[in-house]
Amino acid sequence: MTDPDKAYNVIDEPPGVRTPLVTGRHSYASLTDTVSHVAEMKTPLAWYIAFAISVFWVGVLGVGVIYLISTGVGIWGHKNPVYWGWPIVNFVFWVGIGHAGTLISAILFLFRQNWRTGINRFAEAMTIFAVICAALFPGIHIGRVWLAYWLAPYPNQMAMWPQFRSPLMWDVFAVSTYFTVSLLFWYMGMIPDLATLRDRTKSRIAGLAYGLFSLGWNGSSRQWHRYEVAYGLLAALAAPLVLSVHTIVSFDFAVSQLPGWHTTIFPPYFVAGAIFSGFAMVISLAVPARAFFGLKDIITRRHLENMCKVITATGTMVGYAYMMEFFIAWYSGSPYEKFAFINRALGPYAWAYWTMISCNVISPQVFWFKWARTTPWFMFVVSIFVNIGMWFERFVITVTSLSRDFLPSSWDYFRPTTWDVLFLIGSFGLFFTLFLLFCRFLPVVAIAEVKGVMAPVNPPEHAEYRTQLVH
Amino acid sequence: MGRFTFPAWVNSLVLPGLGLIGLGVLYLSVLVPYALSPETLVAGYQPTQPVPFSHALHAGQLKMDCRYCHTHVFDSAHSNVPATATCANCHNGSKAPDGTNSTTAVHTESLRLAPVRHSIETGESIEWNRVHDLPDYAYFNHSAHVNRGVSCVECHGRVDKMDVVKRVSPMNMGWCLDCHRHPTEHLRPLEFITKLDWEPPQGQTKKEVGEKVREDLGIRSLTDCSTCHR
Numbered sequence: 001m002t003d004p005d006k007a008y009n010v011i012d013e014p015p016g017v018r019t020p021l022v023t024g025r026h027s028y029a030s031l032t033d034t035v036s037h038v039a040e041m042k043t044p045l046a047w048y049i050a051f052a053i054s055v056f057w058v059g060v061l062g063v064g065v066i067y068l069i070s071t072g073v074g075i076w077g078h079k080n081p082v083y084w085g086w087p088i089v090n091f092v093f094w095v096g097i098g099h100a101g102t103l104i105s106a107i108l109f110l111f112r113q114n115w116r117t118g119i120n121r122f123a124e125a126m127t128i129f130a131v132i133c134a135a136l137f138p139g140i141h142i143g144r145v146w147l148a149y150w151l152a153p154y155p156n157q158m159a160m161w162p163q164f165r166s167p168l169m170w171d172v173f174a175v176s177t178y179f180t181v182s183l184l185f186w187y188m189g190m191i192p193d194l195a196t197l198r199d200r201t202k203s204r205i206a207g208l209a210y211g212l213f214s215l216g217w218n219g220s221s222r223q224w225h226r227y228e229v230a231y232g233l234l235a236a237l238a239a240p241l242v243l244s245v246h247t248i249v250s251f252d253f254a255v256s257q258l259p260g261w262h263t264t265i266f267p268p269y270f271v272a273g274a275i276f277s278g279f280a281m282v283i284s285l286a287v288p289a290r291a292f293f294g295l296k297d298i299i300t301r302r303h304l305e306n307m308c309k310v311i312t313a314t315g316t317m318v319g320y321a322y323m324m325e326f327f328i329a330w331y332s333g334s335p336y337e338k339f340a341f342i343n344r345a346l347g348p349y350a351w352a353y354w355t356m357i358s359c360n361v362i363s364p365q366v367f368w369f370k371w372a373r374t375t376p377w378f379m380f381v382v383s384i385f386v387n388i389g390m391w392f393e394r395f396v397i398t399v400t401s402l403s404r405d406f407l408p409s410s411w412d413y414f415r416p417t418t419w420d421v422l423f424l425i426g427s428f429g430l431f432f433t434l435f436l437l438f439c440r441f442l443p444v445v446a447i448a449e450v451k452g453v454m455a456p457v458n459p460p461e462h463a464e465y466r467t468q469l470v471h
Numbered sequence: 472m473g474r475f476t477f478p479a480w481v482n483s484l485v486l487p488g489l490g491l492i493g494l495g496v497l498y499l500s501v502l503v504p505y506a507l508s509p510e511t512l513v514a515g516y517q518p519t520q521p522v523p524f525s526h527a528l529h530a531g532q533l534k535m536d537c538r539y540c541h542t543h544v545f546d547s548a549h550s551n552v553p554a555t556a557t558c559a560n561c562h563n564g565s566k567a568p569d570g571t572n573s574t575t576a577v578h579t580e581s582l583r584l585a586p587v588r589h590s591i592e593t594g595e596s597i598e599w600n601r602v603h604d605l606p607d608y609a610y611f612n613h614s615a616h617v618n619r620g621v622s623c624v625e626c627h628g629r630v631d632k633m634d635v636v637k638r639v640s641p642m643n644m645g646w647c648l649d650c651h652r653h654p655t656e657h658l659r660p661l662e663f664i665t666k667l668d669w670e671p672p673q674g675q676t677k678k679e680v681g682e683k684v685r686e687d688l689g690i691r692s693l694t695d696c697s698t699c700h701r
Binding site for chain 1: 475476477508509641643644645648649
């Protein structure tokens with residue numbers, strides 16, 4: 001079998017012609033076979049190895065959480081004047097990653113961008129798992145974890161409510177709404193495919209499990225009709241969340257008075273950054289997964305190329321925001337604001353700032369070249385840089401502003417502890433554990449939706465004709 | 472095997488299932504909060520004391536003022552339980568030189584007062600059981616309240632009618648805040664602080680009297696965290 005990536009010469013594609021969304025000689029049946037095979041095949045050894053490594057880090061995270069609860073937040077590097085360290089950095093990092101899923105599933109759906117079907121299941125799963133990782137950090141950094149339910153407004157014997165004027169409170173609502181809607185959207189979209197797996201499986205237990213979760217789906221037109229209506233409604237509900245969630249996360253900083261945080265550019269800049277990092281993570285996951293699970297015909301280079309374009313666009317917006325922050329710092333005439341930004345670029349955290357600039361602003365510019373945005377291994381490398389850069393962005397924002405604020409006598413240099421690092425790696429362990437389970441047991445591509453976009457163009461004989469045409 | 476489909480009898484579970492969920496919600500939102508509320512758990516606590524001292528007799532029938540025994544309530548944060556010496560003012564059991572009972576001694580032979588006489592002789596304290604105990608993280612000051620128009624009765628109830636003291640208030644945070652947010656109706660002129668059966672003068676409501684007291688004493692509504700959690 002030839003490599004599907006070689007079958008279509010996307011680089012020399014003439015204008016006006018696009019690679020089909022599903023390449024190869026796929027019929028409806030072979031498409032179902034290909035995707036179902038991922039969940040049905042004998043578990044490969046590589047999966048066990050990857051899963052063992054991920055679960056090990058979940059174990060480390062678990063030990064860390066127990067140690068944290070029994071000892072207190074002092075095990076992290078927080079000390080005067082930096083009381084918001086890595087946990088908030090990790091929280092914003094993970095929430096940001098989640099945004100690609102919602103953008104792909106909701107906004108691209110509403111704009112009828114058909115190429116989303118190949119990657120939406122994948123990206124939505126990533127969203128759910130990223131939000132779980134994100135929710136972990138505010139959950140454990142509140143100090144008295146056993147009182148976490150105080151975050152919820154409910155009538156209580158203390159006659160007390162959470163501080164509704166605090167953006168941290170808004171965060172609780174924003175993130176929990178986001179998680180609920182994303183989960184519903186992901187699950188509802190999966191029901192027809194779960195029914196497919198139910199009908200194919202030979203195992204009694206798997207049949208029962210898929211049968212329960214596919215909610216008695218039988219593919220009647222009445223069910224399809226209701227499914228489409230519900231899907232559209234959920235997409236409409238989820239679309240504003242793409243903008244609202246990271247806007248509110250940015251309020252955590254922007255509503256405070258601290259120079260470097262107190263800026264009105266934060267909401268749009270955070271949203272752009274979130275989509276930027278989310279798409280980078282989708283590429284980091286999709287490139288190896290499509291090769292490993294044989295999905296190159298479904299997640300084609302055209303899909304990857306489109307995502308690279310989004311990365312360049314949002315990366316450039318983020319770069320613009322970085323510049324604008326400096327302009328406003330000068331234009332405001334506020335000496336504190338000016339100092340905050342000069343300190344960012346030239347102060348003790350200059351290494352972090354320039355890491356951020358190189359990864360976030362410079363590295364995505366390579367995607368102006370068609371070769372770069374159609375070569376999977378290369379975009380994988382760039383996407384890792386973007387992930388690193390976006391983590392550093394949150395680090396730079398959080399730590400540089402806090403470590404040198406209004407009062408020079410309280411300035412200090414923040415150093416993370418070993419536990420800070422272990423919690424970050426542990427959260428990746430949790431993310432990959434969930435993701436590997438997803439790859440093993442659930443339909444990784446939206447089979448039914450992909451069939452919708454391949455319908456007229458791809459009976460084998462036409463595909464062959466098309467291949468000739470493109471070459 | 473054939474594909475799994477839901478058997479028809481699943482339909483008959485839908486209504487009972489919804490009903491069960493409804494009952495569960497009702498249980499969790501009504502019964503559990505009621506059972507766990509301080510009104511249920513704390514109010515009504517009435518421990519048996521080592522001496523069957525009756526407030527109903529002393530403060531009620533004999534009309535002794537609260538301050539006769541709880542001497543520091545107007546001066547200190549803590550309202551003291553009297554030392555046995557205070558009981559001994561009347562119940563010391565001392566005899567006149569001729570062997571007869573002293574005219575100032577009451578019930579010198581009473582068996583019920585045996586622990587009091589034992590305490591007087593040995594100097595050991597009577598181990599009263601504490602009825603009102605606030606958690607250590609809540610700062611409470613008696614003098615701040617009784618000097619600002621809040622009567623004993625507002626928190627402790629009609630102690631002058633209790634044979635054995637009973638905790639009538641839940642004394643949870645919401646209960647404290649309720650008064651701190653709306654103090655007016657709980658204020659009275661300072662001369663009536665220990666008069667547990669006080670009623671506002673004819674033609675005036677408690678609120679009107681409280682309004683004036685509030686104005687005269689300049690009472691603010693203190694609800695900052697640090698008011699009680701210092």
